[in-house]
C-alpha cells in the first residue's frame with residue numbers, strides 16, 4: 173500500500189465518550205467541540221473553525237473534562253482536545269465551573285472591546301454580540317479606560333482592520349497561512365498590545381483575502397466596499413452561484429432594495445468548502461453599470477440605435493434572420509439553460525450547426541478532444557491524487573478554488589504537482605510544483621515526457637492548451653495510456669455548460685456526436701423536429717471570417733478572439749443579446765437587453781460537470797434570461813423552440829441526459845515545427861491574471877487595488893543581454909504594436925518572455941494583435 177492509500181483509505185477507529193450526560197460515538201481524533209455539536213450542544217467559541225488547525229487562542233470554549241475518573245485540574249479548551257475513551261465532558265450546560273470560566277473569558281474580552289455595535293458592520297450577525305448575550309455576564313465590572321487604536325487601518329485596498337475590535341482569535345492569520353498559502357498577515361506584539369498586522373515589505377494582496385473578512389468572528393476585519401452600506405437585517409439573502417469561473421463556488425448574495433450589496437462564500441464541501449476568491453466576492457458592480465442595456469434597440473436608417481418595443485425589436489431581428497445564412501456566437505457568461513436555448517435556436521430556428529461558445533483562441537483539435545475524451549476528474553480525485561499535472565493551466569489565476577484544493581493536499585500530504593509552463597508562477601511556487609520549463613509552443617514534448625502517471629493521477633488541462641497544436645492530442649494520449657483522470661478547465665463559468673448543451677459545431681446537447689444518426693434522432697425526438705442539420709458547423713473564427721449574412725451574438729467580446737473580429741462582424745446582420753453596451757452593440761442592428769445572474773434563475777456547470785443552480789436574488793427585475801428572448805424570437809421567425817421559461821429549458825435539457833453511446837476517436841493533431849528565436853526575440857507566454865481588465869470587474873476599484881502589478885518576466889541571461897536589472901523598463905514588440913513594462917527576472921525559459929494577457933498596460937490582442945505562440949522582439953526601453 174502506498175503512502176497516499178494509507179493516508180486516505182485507512183479504517184477509522186471510533187471512540188465513545190459522554191458529554192453532558194449523553195453518550196456520543198465519533199471517529200478517533202474528533203475534537204470535543206465537534207463531538208458536542210453532534211449532540212446539538214453548542215459550546216461558545218471564537219477561534220475554532222472546522223477547516224482550520226486548532227489554535228486554542230481565545231479560550232472561550234472552556235469545559236470541564238475527566239478521563240477514566242481523573243479530572244483535569246482546570247477547565248480545558250474543547251477546540252484543541254480530541255475525545256478519548258472514558259472521557260466525560262461537562263460544558264457550560266452542566267458544569268458551573270465551565271460556565272463561570274466562559275463568563276470570565278467573555279468579561280476579559282469585552283474589557284477592551286469598543287461599544288461599536290450600532291455602527292459596526294458585524295452588528296446583528298456577530299458571534300461576539302450573540303455569545304456575550306448567551307454566555308456572558310449581564311453587567312461589566314470594568315471601570316477603566318478602554319484601549320483605543322487609530323481606526324480603521326487599510327491592510328489592503330479591500331480589507332480594513334479595526335484593531336480594538338479584534339479578539340485575537342488568529343482565524344485570519346491561520347486562513348491566510350494554512351488555506352491560501354499567503355501568510356501576509358500576522359499577529360504582532362504580545363500581551364495587551366497584540367494586534368493583527370501586515371508585513372512592512374509585502375502587501376496583503378492575496379486573491380483570497382475576503383475570506384478573512386467572512387470568518388472574522390467580530391467586526392475587526394471589514395470589506396471596504398461593503399463598510400457602512402447596510403445592516404444585516406436590511407438584507408435579503410439568496411443562495412447563488414458564482415458567474416466568474418469554472419470552479420463553481422456556491423455563494424450567498426445579499427441584496428437591499430434591488431441592489432446587490434455583498435456576496436459571501438456559500439458552503440459546499442464537494443466544491444468550494446467554505447471559501448471563494450476575491451473576484452467572486454467583490455466583482456458585481458457591473459450589474460448596476462450606467463451603460464446597462466435596459467430596452468430593446470433597433471438601428472435606424474441614420475445608423476443610430478433607437479429604443480424600440482419588444483414586438484418591434486423581435487420583428488426586426490426575425491426579418492434579418494429569416495431565410496439567410498446565419499451563425500450563433502455564445503459567450504462564456506451564459507447559464508446552462510441559456511446555452512441550451514442558443515443551441516436549440518441555432519438548430520431549429522436557423523437550421524444550422526454554426527454555433528460556438530469559444531470566445532477565445534480555439535481549434536478543430538479542441539473540438540475533437542472535447543468530443544472524444546471523457547472529462548472525468550473531480551475535486552475528490554484531487555483529494556486522493558498521487559500526482560497532479562497542470563498543462564497550460566495556472567489554477568490560482570484561472571480557477572482559484574482548484575488551486576486551494578491542490579494546495580490543501582500539498583500541505584497535508586505533500587502530493588506531487590507538475591506544471592508545464594514557461595516559468596514557475598507565484599501559484600506554482602506555493603504548490604511546490606515541479607516545473608517542466610517549456611517555451612510556449614513546445615508543450616507537446618513536455619507532455620510526452622511525463623512518466624509515472626497512474627489511475628490515481630489527475631491531469632488538469634487548461635483552455636490555453638489549445639494554443640499549441642498537438643498539445644491536446646498529447647494530453648489525450650497520456651490520459652489513455654495511464655488511466656489518469658482528466659480535468660479540462662475552461663476559464664469562464666459558462667463554458668462547461670455550453671459544451672454540454674451542444675453550443676458547439678460538432679456536438680448536440682448531452683455531448684451527443686452530431687455525426688451519429690441515433691444521437692441526432694434522440695435530439696430530434698425531444699425537439700419534435702423531423703430532422704436536424706447534419707453537417708458540422710463553423711467554429712467561432714470561421715463564423716467571423718465567413719460570408720454568413722447574419723450572426724446572433726450572446727455576450728461575446730470580439731477583442732477576446734482577434735483584433736479584427738469586430739470589423740469582420742460589422743459586415744453582417746448582428747443580433748446582440750447584451751447586459752451592457754459593448755463593441756458588439758456598436759455594430760448590431762438589433763440589441764436585446766438580458767438579465768444578469770442576480771436577476772434570473774439558472775445554473776452553471778462547474779469544471780467537474782456538476783450543476784450549480786441559483787435563484788434570482790432581485791425579484792423585481794424586468795430583465796429576461798437569454799433563453800426567454802430566444803424563444804420569443806424563434807416564435808417570430810416561425811420556427812418555435814418552445815422554451816418560454818428557464819424552468820422549461822432546464823427540464824427539457826435534463827430530460828435529454830448525457831450520451832452514453834460511442835464517442836468518436838481522437839484524431840491526433842501533429843505538433844507544429846518548433847521555431848528558433850534570435851537573441852533579441854522571444855516566444856510570447858501569457859495568461860490572464862485573476863484580477864485584470866475583465867469586463868465583469870469594471871468599476872471595482874477596491875478589488876483592482878490588489879491586482880498583481882503588470883510586469884514583463886524575463887530570464888537572467890536575457891537581462892544580462894539587455895543590460896537591464898529588476899524593475900527596468902523592457903519593451904516587447906512586433907509589427908502590430910508594443911508593450912513596455914517594468915521587468916521581473918525569474919527562472920523563465922531563456923527563449924520566452926511572459927506578459928499578463930489583459931491587465932493594465934498589457935492587453936495583448938489590443939497591443940500586439942496576438943496572445944501567445946508567437947515570436948516577439950524584446951528590448952530595453
Ligand code: SF4
Nearest residue numbers: 338339341342344388
Ligand atoms: S482580525 Fe478578526 S479574525 Fe483576525 S485575529 Fe482579530 S478577531 Fe480574529
Ligand code: SF4
Nearest residue numbers: 414416417421449452
Ligand atoms: S473561484 Fe471562481 S467560482 Fe469561486 S468565487 Fe472565484 S471566480 Fe467565482
Ligand code: FES
Nearest residue numbers: 217228231233251
Ligand atoms: S474556540 Fe477554543 S480556544 Fe478559541
